[in-house]
Amino acid sequence: MFWVGWAKHEIEIQPQGYAMFGYGMWSHRAYEKRTALFARSFSIRRSDSEQPLLFCCLDLGCITYAMREGVVKALTEKLNGQFNPQRLVLMATHTHSGPGGCAYEALYNMPTPGFVPEHLTAVIDAAATSILNAIQSEQQTEIFYQTRQFPHHTPVAWNRSLNAYNRNPDVIHRTEAETHLALNREMQLIGFYREGQLSGFISLFGVHATCLGNQLNAHDGDNKGYAAIQSEAYLLRQGVPNPVAIFAQATAGDVSPHFHGPKQNIIRSRIKGEKQYQYAQQNGRYQSELAIKALTESLEKREVHQNQWRGGGPMKLNGGIDAILSYVDLSQVEVPSEFSQVPYRVRTSAACHGVGFMGGTPVDGQGAAKPILKILTLLSRQVRKKRLADINAPDYIKYKALYESQFPKDIVLESPDNRLLGKHLDFSPSVFDPLIAEMNRQVKAGAIQTSPLVPSVIPLQIIQIGPLALVCCPGEITTTAGQRLIQTVASQLTVHQRISMTALVSYCNDYMGYITTQEEYQEQAYEGAHTLYGQWTHAAIQYKFQYLASQLLLDESQRKFDQFTHPAKIPQHEIDLRTNHGNVKTAVR
Incomplete structure (x- = not known):
């Protein structure tokens, strides 16, 4: 049994004509608020004496070092030493209809234009408040992990960079008619249960939050935001007080919520104006319904022992928690x-x-x-x-x-x-x-x-919850690059029997652009051209994460990894x- 708390807090930013983050367009400006944007948080620990794991997902395009630095400072002051920054994960839904201007680095703030301190302050305040409230709400809670595949016919996601994807020797080559299969259609789910009832959860599934195009003018959570809203409304109807549902990202780098294939531009052009919001709501509904269906299965099905889990079915998480960040x-x-x-x-x-x-x-x-x-x-x-x-x-x-x-x-x-x-x-x-x-x-x-x-100095992080390891990646990682990274970390961690499952979370803790495989990089499509550190970026990420995984297996007093380098x-x-x-x-x- 774990002690788990959760909370959410609105990011209180009033649209004033600043450009939104994501499309990088000067004209993509916010003058309205279509939906509230939230910071949603979970706190997890085994006992009162232990420093918690803290997950905070923000309805934003990305996390920046400025955000993380500000949240770490706020929590350090508020928690009086009972806070370990290595156990903090900041995630973004990657909505392209959220505020910009929150980075200290220059480039991605250009369209805003420039740095907007009041935006950054609002983000830090919302994240810190939701995390502190989550800690205050901790109660005994069971945690289950499971996965569920989207059926092939569910129109939730398509690969948008098929030529690059097909360069990989370790994939099934797909045609233009099969772009919906050229991605990981599996959703990873961490469910939180009190007295046998689903009360909150974290969903990991990679698909860009770009249902809403670059001609709109309102802040909006896009598909991930709608999925969270719909799921929380469902849990409220079941009598759960103050539920929180996080829909975070996984291998979204080459995955779009829009059809890619024959006549793709014609099909996309038919989704205009108000239809885009309806489209985002429907895409969110697909994600919400899959998550709710998987997580509300009977308690009997959830009673699966760790050594029996073979993927798909629910597994109760037991054991310690840990984290490492460098x-x-x-x-x-x-x-x-x-x-x-x-x-x-x-x-x-x-x-x-x-x-x-x-x-x-x-x-x-x-x-x-x-x-x-x-x-x-x-x-x-x-x-x-x-x-x-x-x-x-x-x-x-x-x-x-x-x-x-x-x-x-x-x-x-x-x-x-x-x-x-x-x-x-x-x-x-x-x-x-x-x-x-x-x-x-x-x-x-x-x-x-x-x-x-x-x-250029980027945080890499691995979180452990019992037998589950979460690889927290700061970039937009493609389907195959993500799968290879998971395999690299898993092969290192599974030599230790206490960790048997590995999943990936993206858009974590900072923003480093894209991560493609070396083969995909050669295509020099958008994703490869935005893989900043060259054709060996993914290999470097694998190498550094493997070493971090080897250190996680050691007792904390024996670990030897870089804790001093910072931007x-x-x-x-x-x-x-x-x-x-x-x-x-x-x-x-």
Whole structure:
């Protein structure tokens, strides 16, 4: 038996015309609130003397280091030392209709425009309040874990990057008519029961929260938010007081809630305006109904012993809880051949965005037009050719390593050098593009002199609840990349009999862009072009998570892992210069 508490608290942000996070579009601004956005939390422990595991899922596009840092500070102050940051998991539903401006790094705040301190404060307050209330509500609770597959005919998700997916040698190759099968259709479920009644749960299923397109103007929880609302309403009708249902993400990197296949754009164009909200509600309903059906099976079926569990059916969780978290600089990882599958030494590199990133994704969020992408490709290749032309040039070795790591990406943006097509960020004419104009404004103001465009020091975390391990990944990880990561961690953990199951949670604790397999990366679709640290990013993630898993198996006093590395502090004056101080109407005019 565990002591478990739960609570939720609204993220109190009033729409004022700031751009929302997700699509990266200057025009995608919030002027209304369609649904409330929440921080939903669970606290889990075995006894009063133990520091709890804390799960908090936010109706946001991503978690940032600024958010996590603020929540850790608030909980450290409020809990008087009875708090271990390694046991805190912050998750995002990845709705593309939530507020932006909550990162200290510069790039993903550009459309907002800039950093919005009142947004960050509201997020931190909501998360900390929901977590503290969850701790206060702890009662004896049983926990069951199970999985359930969506039937093939349920129109809940499709693979949006099929050509990249089919590059993987370890998948069944799918046709355009089978994109609904080119993904993991399994939902992982952690159910919380009091007196034999389902009272709350955490669902893990990977599908983008992009039912709502980039032409709308309201904050909204999208499919994951609607799934939570519908599930909590059901539990209320069953007499559960203050229920909480979290619908978090798993392998969503290449998974869309919109049909991908023949005539996909025509089909998507028919879902406009109010129909998009109805579509999001229906997608959420699919997720809610599957979760509720699986978790409300008879108590007799839930009484399955650990050594009998073979997947699918419910299993009662018993045993201890644990957690381990370490920050890793993903821009400079030397990857062993065991993970790279090549006989020579390879390394990750500084973060770079490719041309495919500018092109966006089909159906979900298209970016620049094809003629512009062709021009960007040509310019990128000219920069590469020039940099590698003279082997005696001072920067030749640096750029040779960069392009080997990033191959075959046509690089547009580089961080931390903060260059656009090889030049300083403020070189570009901005008359036709407000995003470029905003970037130029920030650079000329001195707001991005030492600040990185995106993070490179990233938190990796593994949580243990009895025989269950949760791999907490900070990126948007694709179906196959996620499956391989789970296998890597599971093969390490299952040598110890107390851990027999491994599942994955994504969009955790920070945002590192995408994680594709090395094979998918070669396609350089949106996902590969947004895999920042090069073609060995996934291999580096596998390597570092495997080591973290080996440390989790040790007694806490014997663990030897990096607990000191953290992101470098960004100068406050640069953050201030990227802040709009509420004057958004002037900034977007």
